[in-house]
Structure formats: structure tokens, C-alpha cells
Amino acid sequence: MTSYSSQCIKALNSDGTIRAVGLQATELVNEVAIRHGLVGEYAKRLGEALIGGLMLSTYMKKGNRVNLNIKTTQGPVGQIFVDATPDGNVRGYIVKGDGQEPVKEGLGPWGEGILSVLRSKDVEQKEPFIGTVPLITGHFAKDLTFYWHQSEQVPSAVGLHIEVSENPERPIKSAGGFLMQALPGANEDVLKDLEQHIDNFGDIALEMAENSNPKELLPYIFKDTGYSLLEETPLTSICSCSIEKVSRAFSLLPMKDIDEMIQNKESPETKCEFCGTLYQLSLEDLKKIKS
Numbered sequence: 672m673t674s675y676s677s678q679c680i681k682a683l684n685s686d687g688t689i690r691a692v693g694l695q696a697t698e699l700v701n702e703v704a705i706r707h708g709l710v711g712e713y714a715k716r717l718g719e720a721l722i723g724g725l726m727l728s729t730y731m732k733k734g735n736r737v738n739l740n741i742k743t744t745q746g747p748v749g750q751i752f753v754d755a756t757p758d759g760n761v762r763g764y765i766v767k768g769d770g771q772e773p774v775k776e777g778l779g780p781w782g783e784g785i786l787s788v789l790r791s792k793d794v795e796q797k798e799p800f801i802g803t804v805p806l807i808t809g810h811f812a813k814d815l816t817f818y819w820h821q822s823e824q825v826p827s828a829v830g831l832h833i834e835v836s837e838n839p840e841r842p843i844k845s846a847g848g849f850l851m852q853a854l855p856g857a858n859e860d861v862l863k864d865l866e867q868h869i870d871n872f873g874d875i876a877l878e879m880a881e882n883s884n885p886k887e888l889l890p891y892i893f894k895d896t897g898y899s900l901l902e903e904t905p906l907t908s909i910c911s912c913s914i915e916k917v918s919r920a921f922s923l924l925p926m927k928d929i930d931e932m933i934q935n936k937e938s939p940e941t942k943c944e945f946c947g948t949l950y951q952l953s954l955e956d957l958k959k960i961k962s
């Protein structure tokens with residue numbers, strides 16, 4: 672299959688009442704799945720969460736970030752964390768739910784659980800916004816739609832499509848999605864019309880996942896309504912971890928623990944869950960924390 676560069680597009684209809692986001696994320700999700708050694712269902716679940724996180728970041732200001740914490744009580748996924756920023760960067764990881772009950776009959780693959788969304792500013796200012804909803808249907812796109820209705824009072828339509836394989840060298844065959852949201856002042860009829868149209872169009876998400884360029888699908892989404900393309904953002908998955916951040920985390924430990932490590936000439940190790948990088952603090956680093 673041809674590989675396309677991962678990207679996110681944003682568009683707005685002519686009277687500014689409907690916004691649309693399209694994501695082509697095959698290479699991005701593939702990269703993250705390979706990084707964590709995930710194939711099949713695990714790769715698919717993490718991919719859905721990564722795309723969801725990116726969708727949530729699209730209406731945030733530069734310098735803000737969004738964190739998803741999804742905790743399930745059924746099925747193979749235990750917990751997923753995602754960290755996304757509006758410049759198109761996302762990282763995430765999965766904690767397998769070994770030994771959990773199987774997904775309840777009639778529910779989608781996620782089963783029951785909780786979806787928490789935390790929107791915060793890099794520069795500590797106001798309290799972060801936290802919205803929490805239960806996973807009701809077990810289908811991530813539907814539960815995300817419910818989140819927007821319930822927690823942010825924004826009528827939305829979400830589509831996700833991810834095709835996976837058991838091949839560790841290419842776990843993701845295709846990944847993409849779209850989001851449509853009604854903004855204040857949106858006409859009910861226009862909304863209904865759009866929803867209807869999406870049903871008729873078939874699986875837009877599948878097209879988003881497999882099409883080289885999601886902006887080519889905008890005329891189908893907006894139909895005869897005029898629209899303008901606002902942004903095209905390349906997607907990346909760069910981890911922001913560093914030895915400085917690790918040092919900062921250690922500096923929160925009680926000083927007597929640090930003293931003990933220095934005395935015992937320890938060089939504590941810690942792994943970044945997001946990217947797997949192993950950090951080891953030297954005696955010098957520990958002494959620096961103390962000073």
C-alpha cells in the first residue's frame with residue numbers, strides 16, 4: 672500500500688457554523704504501534720485513542736495540551752493515556768488489562784469504562800478543564816460523540832476507521848477519521864441535513880483513512896454548502912521527555928531519599944512510558960537535585 676504523510680485538515684462552512692476536521696493518520700499510528708510493539712486489537716485501540724486526542728486538540732490554543740485517560744473494566748485494554756497538542760503532535764501508550772472480564776455482550780470492543788479528558792495550558796494559569804464520561808456503547812467514535820454532547824455541549828459527529836494486521840513490521844494498514852461539529856448559531860436543519868448526508872456517503876472515515884489527501888473529501892462532507900479550508904497540519908509523534916524532566920520529577924521526592932541514593936552510590940533508572948526511552952540519573956545529577 673502507498674504510504675501517505677499523516678496530516679490533519681480543518682475547514683469551516685461559509686457562515687461559520689459547522690467545523691470539520693479530517694485526519695489521515697496511517698503512518699503516524701503505525702509509527703506509535705511499532706514503537707510499543709503492538710499489533711492487532713491493541714494497535715487498533717491505541718490508534719483510535721491517538722486520533723481522538725488529536726481531534727480534541729484541534730480547537731485548542733497553541734501552548735495548550737489535552738490528555739486522554741481511558742480506563743476500561745472489560746476486555747483486553749486496561750488503560751490508555753494520550754497526550755496531544757494543537758500543533759499536531761501526539762503520543763500515547765497502553766496498559767494491557769490482563770485478567771479483565773470479557774466485554775459484555777452487545778457492547779463494542781472497548782466494553783465498559785471511563786473516558787476522562789483533561790485540557791490544560793503549558794503555562795500554569797487557570798484550573799485545567801476536566802470532563803469525564805462513561806464509555807457507554809464500547810465504540811470509541813460513538814462514546815467520543817457522547818463526550819462532546821455531554822461534557823462540552825457541542826453537537827458532533829465522529830467517524831474513525833483503522834485497519835490492522837498481526838505483522839509487527841506493519842501493524843497499521845490504514846488509519847483516519849473525521850469530526851464535524853456544530854458551532855453556536857448552527858441551523859438545526861443544516862445539521863440534520865449533514866448527518867443524513869454522511870449516512871448516505873457511507874464510511875467517510877474509511878475514505879479518510881485510505882485517501883491520500885483528506886481535503887479532497889471536503890466537497891463530499893459539505894455538499895453544496897460553501898466552505899473554506901482553514902489549516903493543513905502535518906501530524907507527528909515526538910516525545911517531549913528529557914533527562915531534565917526526569918531530574919525534576921526526582922526533585923519532588925523527599926530529600927532523605929535522594930541523600931540515601933547518593934550515599935549508596937545508586938544511579939536510579941526510569942523509563943518514559945510514552946516512548947520507552949530509559950533514563951539513568953548519575954551521581955552528578957543527584958547532587959544537582961540537592962543543590
Ligand SMILES: [Zn+2]
Nearest residue numbers: 910912943946
Ligand atoms: Zn518519552
